[in-house]
Amino acid sequence: MKTQPTAPPWRRPAAFTLVEIMIVVVIIGLLAAMAIPAFTRVRESAQNSRFISDLRTFAQAFETYSMKNGAWPANAGTGVVPPGMSGELSDAAWTTAKTSVGGRWNWDLNLNGNTAGISVTNVTASDAQMAAIDAKIDDGDLSTGRFQKYSGRFTLILEP
Numbered sequence: 001m002k003t004q005p006t007a008p009p010w011r012r013p014a015a016f017t018l019v020e021i022m023i024v025v026v027i028i029g030l031l032a033a034m035a036i037p038a039f040t041r042v043r044e045s046a047q048n049s050r051f052i053s054d055l056r057t058f059a060q061a062f063e064t065y066s067m068k069n070g071a072w073p074a075n076a077g078t079g080v081v082p083p084g085m086s087g088e089l090s091d092a093a094w095t096t097a098k099t100s101v102g103g104r105w106n107w108d109l110n111l112n113g114n115t116a117g118i119s120v121t122n123v124t125a126s127d128a129q130m131a132a133i134d135a136k137i138d139d140g141d142l143s144t145g146r147f148q149k150y151s152g153r154f155t156l157i158l159e160p
Helices: 018-069 091-095 127-137
Strands: 104-111 115-121 147-150 153-158
Touching (some): 018 091, 018 115, 018 127, 018 153, 127 147
Antiparallel strands (some): 104 115, 147 153
């Protein structure tokens, strides 16, 4: 009967050394450092797309109302569906606690004396993020064009 050879007594069982474990931890840290900014960009892009989509949907609803009635609806408070718009707007989307960029929706009639606009107030997104939204909607400048910043609120100006 043959016996199995035995390992020399000075050999220890196989295991990871501290250096090997530290290298793995460093590699995982580097991968996370590269992934977090990419995840942030993707999340911001999704927020921007959702905001733009909601804004366009609401603009179409207000323009439809205006064409049917010959005038814009009356002014309403933040998060309040304007009178006569319940059939045109998705009430739940308008009155929801926050938009995708933070803040709440608001209908502004006679904005700057002669226009109507869909605003969002108390936005938690940065001005840089809102400028990126403006670049997709308009001219990328929050002080000009159809999408502007007015005293702390961001507004899509509808045709007078």
